[in-house]
Amino acid sequence: MNVSFVNPFLNATLNVLSTMANLQAEPGEISLKHDEIALGDITGIIEMSGEKVNGTLAISFSEGVVFEVTKRMLGDIVTEINDTVTDLVGEFTNMITGGAKKPLSERGYKFDMAIPSVLSGKDHYVHHPVKGPTIVVPFSTGAGDLYIELCFK
Numbered sequence: 001m002n003v004s005f006v007n008p009f010l011n012a013t014l015n016v017l018s019t020m021a022n023l024q025a026e027p028g029e030i031s032l033k034h035d036e037i038a039l040g041d042i043t044g045i046i047e048m049s050g051e052k053v054n055g056t057l058a059i060s061f062s063e064g065v066v067f068e069v070t071k072r073m074l075g076d077i078v079t080e081i082n083d084t085v086t087d088l089v090g091e092f093t094n095m096i097t098g099g100a101k102k103p104l105s106e107r108g109y110k111f112d113m114a115i116p117s118v119l120s121g122k123d124h125y126v127h128h129p130v131k132g133p134t135i136v137v138p139f140s141t142g143a144g145d146l147y148i149e150l151c152f153k
Contacts (some may be wrong), residue, residue, distance in 0.1 A: 002029070005104065005152055006030060009057060010137055012099030013148055016092060021072040023065075028138035036127055039136065039147040040122030042066055042081050042120040043044070044093030047129065050111030053104075056128045057097050061089065064144030081120045090116045096148075 001139045010027055040060030047056050061069070065106040069092070070078050070085055078085055101111065119126065122135070127149035128134055137148045 004107070005053075005109075006016065006057075006135060006137065006150060008041075008100035009096065009148055009150055010105040011103075013059070013137075013139065015099055016095045017139075018080060020092075020095065021069045023069060023141055023143070025139040025141045028140065030125035030135055030137050032035035033147040035150060036125045038124045038126045040065075040145070041122065041136075042085065042089050043124065043126050044089040044116045044118050045126060045128075046093050046097050046116040047095070047114040048097065048101075048111040049114075050109065053109045053111055053152055055065045055091065055111075055130050055132070057100075058126045058128070058147075058149040059089070059093055059096060059146045060126065061100075062146065065141055065146050068141070086118045086120065091117050093118075099109065101134040117143065 017025050037059045041063045043058050043060040045058040068076050070076050130151050130153045132153045134151040139146050
């Protein structure tokens with residue numbers, strides 16, 4: 001995977017969290033992921049395809065973070081993953097991918113986005129259909145952790 005793809009997604013994640021949820025996050029060290037077990041409790045995943053690039057983005061939230069984001073964005077206090085939380089994770093996945101799409105397009109990497117899927121449950125699996133290394137970027141917030149996974153070919 002071309003590491004220049006990571007920064008647009010990292011920046012989009014920080015931007016969406018701060019502007020939409022007024023939540024500050026601190027990115028951690030980038031690493032390779034070697035299995036398909038989700039790092040969070042609920043995950044949005046979206047496929048991207050274009051002439052020069054194909055890949056997936058997954059954003060996996062711990063319950064603490066997704067509950068706090070739901071409260072800040074919608075004013076809803078939730079204590080379990082429900083349809084509202086699932087819809088919010090799907091929309092977050094769209095916003096982050098859309099935020100990264102413009103800077104990547106400016107570099108000649110144009111792609112179309114599919115409709116995101118949302119998976120949840122302890123130790124659920126996140127399958128990236130593209131064959132390639134999966135990069136994971138952890139983010140810490142005052143409400144807990146979230147993780148971005150990127151897999152591009």
